[in-house]
Amino acid sequence: MSGTEHPDVVLCPGGPMLLRGDHVVQDADGELHHTQRPVSAVCRCGKSGSQPWCDGTHKLIPAKNRP
Amino acid sequence: MLTPKGRGSLSDIVFSSMRSSSPTWKLALSTLADDDEDLQITLWALYELHYRGFEDVDDSMEWQPELIELRRSLETSFEHTLRDRAPSVSPDGEFAETFFDFVADHDGPSLASHVHKDADHEQVLELLRMRSIYHLKESDPTTWVVPRLPVRTKAALMELQFDEYGCGDPTRLHAQLFARGMDQCGLRPEYGAYIDDVPLEVLEENNAMSLFGLNRRLRGASLGHLAAFEVTSSIPSRRIAQGFARLGLPDAMIEYYTEHVEADAVHEQLAVRTICGSLLEEEPALRDDVFFGAFTCLDLEDRFAHRMLAEWAA
Numbered sequence: 018m019s020g021t022e023h024p025d026v027v028l029c030p031g032g033p034m035l036l037r038g039d040h041v042v043q044d045a046d047g048e049l050h051h052t053q054r055p056v057s058a059v060c061r062c063g064k065s066g067s068q069p070w071c072d073g074t075h076k077l078i079p080a081k082n083r084p
Numbered sequence: 085m086l087t088p089k090g091r092g093s094l095s096d097i098v099f100s101s102m103r104s105s106s107p108t109w110k111l112a113l114s115t116l117a118d119d120d121e122d123l124q125i126t127l128w129a130l131y132e133l134h135y136r137g138f139e140d141v142d143d144s145m146e147w148q149p150e151l152i153e154l155r156r157s158l159e160t161s162f163e164h165t166l167r168d169r170a171p172s173v174s175p176d177g178e179f180a181e182t183f184f185d186f187v188a189d190h191d192g193p194s195l196a197s198h199v200h201k202d203a204d205h206e207q208v209l210e211l212l213r214m215r216s217i218y219h220l221k222e223s224d225p226t227t228w229v230v231p232r233l234p235v236r237t238k239a240a241l242m243e244l245q246f247d248e249y250g251c252g253d254p255t256r257l258h259a260q261l262f263a264r265g266m267d268q269c270g271l272r273p274e275y276g277a278y279i280d281d282v283p284l285e286v287l288e289e290n291n292a293m294s295l296f297g298l299n300r301r302l303r304g305a306s307l308g309h310l311a312a313f314e315v316t317s318s319i320p321s322r323r324i325a326q327g328f329a330r331l332g333l334p335d336a337m338i339e340y341y342t343e344h345v346e347a348d349a350v351h352e353q354l355a356v357r358t359i360c361g362s363l364l365e366e367e368p369a370l371r372d373d374v375f376f377g378a379f380t381c382l383d384l385e386d387r388f389a390h391r392m393l394a395e396w397a398a
Binding site: 027029030031032033035053054055056057058065066067070071072073074076077 | 180181184188243246247251317318319322345346347348349350352353354357
């Protein structure tokens with residue numbers, strides 16, 4: 018991160034994708050979910066119990082299976 | 085809120101001096117704390133003068149030189165205690181992964197697991213009374229740090245704090261969500277209502293956050309504490325929410341914890357990567373303090389959990 022650029026989307030190593038701002042996310046079943054907060058975390062490990070949002074579950078799976 | 089009950093010679097004399105129109109500072113300054121609890125309740129009340137204060141203490145006491153002198157003496161002693169408990173060296177390696185591993189490798193008793201599976205109704209109400217000391221001023225100790233930070237860290241911290249404070253909506257402010265839950269549980273939702281009931285461990289947890297937040301030189305510890313707090317929140321919050329549902333607690337209290345499952349899954353990434361990460365790029369010398377703050381957060385929660393689980397014979 019440098020200069021005048023600030024990312025809207027951040028991929029966290031081994032963890033979720035952060036989304037800044039308002040978005041509508043379509044989950045794997047086709048359902049639409051509006052973001053509810055200034056920054057949202059979208060699950061990338063597939064194991065979250067709050068799909069499509071991250072709930073920290075990636076920390077419970079072996080590091081080699083994390084995104 | 086009124087001044088708490090004294091818990092020994094020091095707190096008795098300090099609280100009565102704070103309330104008095106002609107205080108006897110000499111006696112207050114020459115009195116030693118009887119024990120840790122006496123010291124911690126005194127320190128808690130001295131810090132509280134910088135938050136919302138007490139109805140029975142004049143607002144001008146916030147900057148009373150003798151009380152500042154006493155606060156400095158007590159918090160110096162407390163900081164030494166905390167530093168003695170912490171590892172002397174912080175782990176090496178790329179910061180974010182090292183930090184997540186540091187927290188994951190810390191092994192301690194879990195109140196969330198007990199609440200999830202075994203706690204009874206009385207135990208969870210007791211836990212909520214203990215937690216209320218912090219949750220009713222949730223995020224406030226960290227807000228002291230904002231003006232003390234470099235630009236990127238300041239913006240990153242405000243991004244997180246904005247969410248904690250309800251994004252401008254007072255009904256979504258986390259402390260207010262907790263107050264609503266307390267009310268629906270039949271507990272007192274007023275700020276500080278249960279201060280006389282909390283043990284040493286809760287006072288230490290709360291005082292550590294104020295110590296780190298109110299001293300600019302400890303900004304690294306404050307943000308390290310924040311990061312460890314956030315990293316240990318999502319998964320335990322889900323367990324607590326499930327435990328509360330098992331016990332039939334009111335929806336508002338369950339929602340407070342459900343909100344923290346998703347909010348803190350975001351906040352842990354922000355706190356570690358954008359907040360502490362940017363701080364250490366600008367001020368790498370603060371790395372040890374970031375880990376000191378993180379350890380203190382985890383260690384004080386362990387002490388609290390040990391205390392409660394022993395009391396409940398769990």
